[in-house]
Amino acid sequence: MAAIGGCVTEDIWTIQRLRDWTCAYLQKNGSPTPRLDTDLLLGEVLKLPRLQLLLRLEQIVLKDELANFKGLVKRRAAREPVAYILGRRAFHDLELRVDARVLVPRPETESLVDAVLLFLKEPTAPAGAVLDLCTGSGAIALAVAKALRARQAERPIVATDVSAAALEVARQNAALLELPVEFAQGDLWHALPADAQFAVIASNPPYVLHDVIATLEPDVRAWEPHLALDGGADGLDQLRTIAAEAPQRLVPGGLLVVELGSPAQGRAMVELLAAAGLADAKVELVSDGPTALVLARRQA
Numbered sequence: 001m002a003a004i005g006g007c008v009t010e011d012i013w014t015i016q017r018l019r020d021w022t023c024a025y026l027q028k029n030g031s032p033t034p035r036l037d038t039d040l041l042l043g044e045v046l047k048l049p050r051l052q053l054l055l056r057l058e059q060i061v062l063k064d065e066l067a068n069f070k071g072l073v074k075r076r077a078a079r080e081p082v083a084y085i086l087g088r089r090a091f092h093d094l095e096l097r098v099d100a101r102v103l104v105p106r107p108e109t110e111s112l113v114d115a116v117l118l119f120l121k122e123p124t125a126p127a128g129a130v131l132d133l134c135t136g137s138g139a140i141a142l143a144v145a146k147a148l149r150a151r152q153a154e155r156p157i158v159a160t161d162v163s164a165a166a167l168e169v170a171r172q173n174a175a176l177l178e179l180p181v182e183f184a185q186g187d188l189w190h191a192l193p194a195d196a197q198f199a200v201i202a203s204n205p206p207y208v209l210h211d212v213i214a215t216l217e218p219d220v221r222a223w224e225p226h227l228a229l230d231g232g233a234d235g236l237d238q239l240r241t242i243a244a245e246a247p248q249r250l251v252p253g254g255l256l257v258v259e260l261g262s263p264a265q266g267r268a269m270v271e272l273l274a275a276a277g278l279a280d281a282k283v284e285l286v287s288d289g290p291t292a293l294v295l296a297r298r299q300a
């Protein structure tokens, strides 16, 4: 960034020149998406959507704007996720506040939300609440809440996490979005009353193999909470506990939807569920990513 620093006062930086320089700089520092990162950060400083940046390539970037931009670029060059730098992330039909207390919600997880919403449209979907187990930023619970409100088909929605810090973020998101979600803290099922049952249980739990975390991109391993990633030696620690109690936590006809890290983990989860008494579980691959969804219904 020294080059930018050196040029701030003497040189004229147009949007185009700054984009090209920053893109090359972020690429050199290992960003897998340097052009997108550049545009998001520059758009933030100039308060312009991406398209407007492209339409104003000859616009001169002012000294204050350059100084602000330099601060953001330095953070990204240290591989801090863009979502943390901006403090927000689009997810499903929402914009969520995010910071280092929570996992950055991933596009793959939108498919899990869609699976929940599809199920709840079925005329045979049972009455009852929706549970988001391991809620993080509140992404799943809040996306479901917003969609159900739009359909005028509201149901109680409960979201839990073991991390008090994550729940602070989730509660803030619920308040900002004015969506009614009830939050509870605790280790998986312990966050809930012993007799609580749900029409839908949705979960994107930690599922990364413990030893794999050290091999992940620095954007993830150095910045995102390991509590949100670490699924133990085989990635299945939390999944075993989820599977063991899932049948008695679902009302008859209810649905469990879980995101996993790979089709192989999906198949392992199906076996765990079958052993627990949910024999008709199936694995669905999420088409736009390496993750898998497992859907399991309790018989009506």
Ligand SMILES: C[S@@+](CC[C@H](N)C(=O)[O-])C[C@H]1O[C@@H](n2cnc3c(N)ncnc32)[C@H](O)[C@@H]1O
Residues within 6 Å of the ligand: 102, 103, 104, 105, 106, 109, 133, 134, 135, 136, 137, 138, 139, 140, 160, 161, 162, 163, 166, 186, 187, 188, 204, 205, 206, 207, 227, 228, 229, 238
């Ligand atoms: C992969 S993140 C998912 C966050 C969010 N649902 C999403 O899709 O973006 C997993 C979350 O599980 C939480 N977690 C980890 N272990 C847990 C446990 N034993 N009980 C409850 N929550 C747990 C973490 O704090 C983290 O917020």
